[in-house]
Amino acid sequence: MLINLLRYEIKRIVWSKKYLYIVLLIVASTYDLLTRLITGGYMGTAPFSDWTYTLFLNLISPLLMVAMIFIISNTFNDKEMRARSIVLSSPISQTQYYILKSAAVFVTFILTSLVPIFMSFIYYKAMFGYNEFGSFINLIFVFLFPTFIFFLGLSMFLGKINIKLIYGLIPVAFLMGALNLGGNIIPIWADIFGNNFFNMYSFSMLIGREMEVVPFEMPSSFIYTRLGFILLGIMFLVYTCKKGEKK
Amino acid sequence: MNIKLENISKKYKGVKALDNINLEINSPAMIGFVGPNGAGKSTLMKMLVGQLLPTSGSITVDGVPLNKNEKHLKERLGYLPQDFGLYEELTVEEFLDYMACLKGIKENKGESIDRVISMTSLEEKRKFRIKTLSGGQKQRVGIAQAILNNPELLIVDEPTVGLDPEERIKFRNLFSEGSKDKIVILSTHIIEDIESICNSIIVLNKGNILFVGQPSELVKEALDHVGTIEIKGNDREKILESEMKGEFKITSTVITPNGTKYRVVSESLPSSFEKITPSLEDAYVYCMLKGEVQNGK
Numbered sequence: 286m287l288i289n290l291l292r293y294e295i296k297r298i299v300w301s302k303k304y305l306y307i308v309l310l311i312v313a314s315t316y317d318l319l320t321r322l323i324t325g326g327y328m329g330t331a332p333f334s335d336w337t338y339t340l341f342l343n344l345i346s347p348l349l350m351v352a353m354i355f356i357i358s359n360t361f362n363d364k365e366m367r368a369r370s371i372v373l374s375s376p377i378s379q380t381q382y383y384i385l386k387s388a389a390v391f392v393t394f395i396l397t398s399l400v401p402i403f404m405s406f407i408y409y410k411a412m413f414g415y416n417e418f419g420s421f422i423n424l425i426f427v428f429l430f431p432t433f434i435f436f437l438g439l440s441m442f443l444g445k446i447n448i449k450l451i452y453g454l455i456p457v458a459f460l461m462g463a464l465n466l467g468g469n470i471i472p473i474w475a476d477i478f479g480n481n482f483f484n485m486y487s488f489s490m491l492i493g494r495e496m497e498v499v500p501f502e503m504p505s506s507f508i509y510t511r512l513g514f515i516l517l518g519i520m521f522l523v524y525t526c527k528k529g530e531k532k
Numbered sequence: 533m534n535i536k537l538e539n540i541s542k543k544y545k546g547v548k549a550l551d552n553i554n555l556e557i558n559s560p561a562m563i564g565f566v567g568p569n570g571a572g573k574s575t576l577m578k579m580l581v582g583q584l585l586p587t588s589g590s591i592t593v594d595g596v597p598l599n600k601n602e603k604h605l606k607e608r609l610g611y612l613p614q615d616f617g618l619y620e621e622l623t624v625e626e627f628l629d630y631m632a633c634l635k636g637i638k639e640n641k642g643e644s645i646d647r648v649i650s651m652t653s654l655e656e657k658r659k660f661r662i663k664t665l666s667g668g669q670k671q672r673v674g675i676a677q678a679i680l681n682n683p684e685l686l687i688v689d690e691p692t693v694g695l696d697p698e699e700r701i702k703f704r705n706l707f708s709e710g711s712k713d714k715i716v717i718l719s720t721h722i723i724e725d726i727e728s729i730c731n732s733i734i735v736l737n738k739g740n741i742l743f744v745g746q747p748s749e750l751v752k753e754a755l756d757h758v759g760t761i762e763i764k765g766n767d768r769e770k771i772l773e774s775e776m777k778g779e780f781k782i783t784s785t786v787i788t789p790n791g792t793k794y795r796v797v798s799e800s801l802p803s804s805f806e807k808i809t810p811s812l813e814d815a816y817v818y819c820m821l822k823g824e825v826q827n828g829k
Contacts, residue, residue: 375634
C-alpha cells in the first residue's frame, strides 16, 4: 500500500513539464561545469581528484537544492491544499501524510542527483578513461545529503507556516550556495553547503604543497557539522509532522 | 453508527459560525442540510469529518469522543467537500487506486474501483488524466472517491454542483439507495434534491439550527402561511413595497394575461391572498422568515 502511494507521489512529481525543465537545466549546467571548470582540475589537482570532484559537487548543489525546494513547495500550494481536504478525510494521519510527501521528495532528490553524478562519471570515463568512482560516493554523501535533509526539513517547516516563506527560501538557498564559492561570505556556522570548509581546507592543504598528491581527508569536526545539519533537518521534519493543523 | 453533537459552537475571529448546536444522528438516515451561504453548513460538515475543532462542545461517534476516535470514523467515512482538488497529474483510475490505498482497501480493490467508475459513468475516462476532464467529470471523480470504500457515513457538500440535470437525478438516486443501511448527509442549496431523497431535513441559518425533522413536518409548519395573489397594473408597486418592508417574501412571479401572479410566504398572510398548499421550498422560505422574525429582524 505504502509503496503504491509513494509510487504515485513520485509519478506526480516526475511526470510533469516542471520537472522536465528542471532536469534539462541540470543537464545543461552539469555539462557546462564539467567542460569549463572541472576539466582543468582544481588548484592543480587532477580533474578526477577528490578535490576537483568536491568542487563539482559544490558547484552543482545550489541548483539541485533550489530544484528540490521548488518541488517541496508543491506540498503547500493551492492545488495540494484543496486536495488535502479529501486526502485527510481518509484514515491517513497528518504525520503519515508528511512522511509520504517527504519520502517522495527524498526519492526524487536521489533520482535528480543521479543525473549530474552519472554525467560526471560518463565524462571522466570518456575524457580520461577514469572509472574509480568509489571515493566519490563518500563525497556525495557528505556534501549533498546533509544539505538536502536540512533544506527538506526547513522547507517543510516554513511551508507549513506560509508557502511564501518557501518561495523566499529559494533565492536565499541559491545565493548561500553560489555566492560562497571561494568567497567565504557565509559564516562558518551557516556553512550549509560545506563550501566554506572546502575553500579553507583546500587553501590550507593545496597552496604551497610539497607532495604531488594530497589526500582529501575530511576532519571529524566537519563530519560532525554535517551530521548536525542532518539532525536539524530531521528536527524540522518531526515538528512539521507533529504540529497540529486543525483550526 | 451514532453521531452526537452536544452544545457545539465555533467562532472564527470572534464571529460565531455555529452557535450551540445539538444534534443526534443514527443510521440509517438520509439527511439534507439546507441554509443560505454562511449558514454554517460546511463548518458543521468539516467538524463531523474531524477537519475542524469546535470552540466548545463535544462530538461523539458511537459513544466515543471524535478526537479520540478519529481513525474509527475515517475508516467508515466518505467525504466530498464543497471546494476540493484532485491529483490532476494522475488518471482517473490511478487517483482512485491512490484513494483506495489511503482508505486501506485491500480486498477486491480493483473491483471496488471498477464499481465506482461504473456508478459514476466514468468508464470512458478511466485512463484519462484528471486535468483533461470537464468540471462535471471532476465532480464525478470526487463522488467516486467518496463512495469507494462503501462508507457507513457519507458526507457530501454540494455534490450536484456542475452536473447536468440528468446526472443530478442519477446521483440523487445513488445517494438515496446508499442510505438504506448508512448515514448520508447531503448539503445543498437545491431544495428539489432534498425533497426527492431526504427523509430528514436540517435547516441552518447564521450558525443556528432552525428546524430538524421530516420534510413533511416542515411543510406542515408552513400551512396557512403560503398564498397567491394576482395583481393588475399599478398595484404591483404596492406588493413589492410590502415585500421590502418584510411583511412577506415572494417565492414566485408569473406574468399572466390579466396581470402578475405572485406566490408569497408570510408569517401572517393577508386575507386578500388565496391560501395554497406549500411546497418544500415555500416551507424552507417560511422557516427562514420565521427565524428572522424570532431574531427580531
